[in-house]
Amino acid sequence: MMEPRFFAVPEDYEDDPERLGNYVSGNIGNILEAAAVYYALLYFVQIEQKEELSFEFSLMTQNLSRTFLWYIVAATHREYWGARTRYYVDGQEAGDLSPERYENHLKRELGVRGLADVYYEFPLVASPASVYRKLAEAGILSDPIDRCLDAEQLFASMVDTPPGIERGLQGAQQIEDRDETGWMREFNGDAWEAIAAHGADHEDPTPVAWVDQTFSIEHNNGNFFDKTNVDYDRLRTLGGNVYGNPELGRIEYRQMYLPELLDRNHAGDMSYVIGVAAAVDETFDMGLDLADHYDDVGQPDGPLDRGDELRQFRFR
Numbered sequence: 625m626m627e628p629r630f631f632a633v634p635e636d637y638e639d640d641p642e643r644l645g646n647y648v649s650g651n652i653g654n655i656l657e658a659a660a661v662y663y664a665l666l667y668f669v670q671i672e673q674k675e676e677l678s679f680e681f682s683l684m685t686q687n688l689s690r691t692f693l694w695y696i697v698a699a700t701h702r703e704y705w706g707a708r709t710r711y712y713v714d715g716q717e718a719g720d721l722s723p724e725r726y727e728n729h730l731k732r733e734l735g736v737r738g739l740a741d742v743y744y745e746f747p748l749v750a751s752p753a754s755v756y757r758k759l760a761e762a763g764i765l766s767d768p769i770d771r772c773l774d775a776e777q778l779f780a781s782m783v784d785t786p787p788g789i790e791r792g793l794q795g796a797q798q799i800e801d802r803d804e805t806g807w808m809r810e811f812n813g814d815a816w817e818a819i820a821a822h823g824a825d826h827e828d829p830t831p832v833a834w835v836d837q838t839f840s841i842e843h844n845n846g847n848f849f850d851k852t853n854v855d856y857d858r859l860r861t862l863g864g865n866v867y868g869n870p871e872l873g874r875i876e877y878r879q880m881y882l883p884e885l886l887d888r889n890h891a892g893d894m895s896y897v898i899g900v901a902a903a904v905d906e907t908f909d910m911g912l913d914l915a916d917h918y919d920d921v922g923q924p925d926g927p928l929d930r931g932d933e934l935r936q937f938r939f940r
Contacts, residue, residue, distance in 0.1 A: 628651050628658060629647065630687055639765075641756035641765065647691065648698065653854045653855050655849045656877060656881055660901040661684065662839075664898045667897070680912065688838075693769075694756075696822065699819070700772065700816055700820045700823070702749050704778055705747055707811075708746035713729050718746065723741075723745055724744075729805075730778075730781070734781040734782065735781065736781050738774075740762050741762065759771065769826060772821070775820035776821045776824055779813030783807070784807060784813070785808065786806045789804070840886075842886060847878050849878065849882070859877060861908075862907065865903065865906075865907040866900060866934065867934050868934075884937050899928035899934060903934075
């Protein structure tokens with residue numbers, strides 16, 4: 625996996641699914657570092673008026689804006705194509721239907737219009753690159769906004785979980801026995817419709833606000849940033865050097881450490897957020913000198929949290 629390119633000038637990868645996938649996975653796979661450093665830079669530039677960090681903040685905003693848009697394309701399409709075993713039409717898994725029967729369901733029964741043929745099939749995709757390959761093969765990779773609009777229309781139109789359906793395999797059997805149409809209970813389109821709509825509103829009202837709102841998707845609706853692998857070497861280094869936890873695992877990273885960071889930022893606990901960011905800066909030699917900048921503005925939120933202090937979570 626590529627390392628994050630938070631401060632590189634964004635390149636145009638839209639004609640190369642593999643490079644685009646590496647770009648997105650490299651940044652999303654290291655999302656905690658991205659959040660910590662981004663919110664530290666936002667604080668220093670917009671609150672403390674430290675113009676010497678404005679260039680890095682601008683580059684990081686550009687990279688995260690592009691990364692998040694393409695990640696939303698990948699995540700929503702992966703979730704949509706997962707309907708093969710999660711969405712039923714008259715008691716049959718969608719993946720067991722012919723493309724013609726499924727297309728008929730979407731067009732005539734649900735009123736969905738204007739989709740490319742790839743949306744009537746269920747390709748096996750996992751990584752962002754595999755999503756981009758399928759879209760490229762269909763000739764529709766070039767416009768991520770349109771792909772978000774496609775996903776929004778699909779999730780808004782597909783039928784919700786039928787009443788009285790249980791979760792898991794028992795629920796699936798109920799749907800089959802009753803010839804029901806709709807999602808299994810644990811899967812539905814509401815949250816993904818909202819995520820796709822957010823992607824379609826790319827950089828509205830501003831790039832900074834849009835990036836901030838994208839982090840809030842994770843904060844408010846569970847784990848949204850779990851559709852890529854993490855860089856395990858980097859994860860172990862982050863755990864040992866930043867948090868004093870060399871056994872930090874992928875699930876803890878995404879379900880405990882990342883939400884904690886976002887909660888602390890939302891609460892204005894900058895000694896915690898900048899503490900994480902400064903340790904990331906030092907660990908991975910980013911050259912931002914965030915701890916020095918915090919000293920320079922007079923440590924307004926008290927001394928930076930470090931090491932074990934960063935794991936004293938406020939359990940929700």
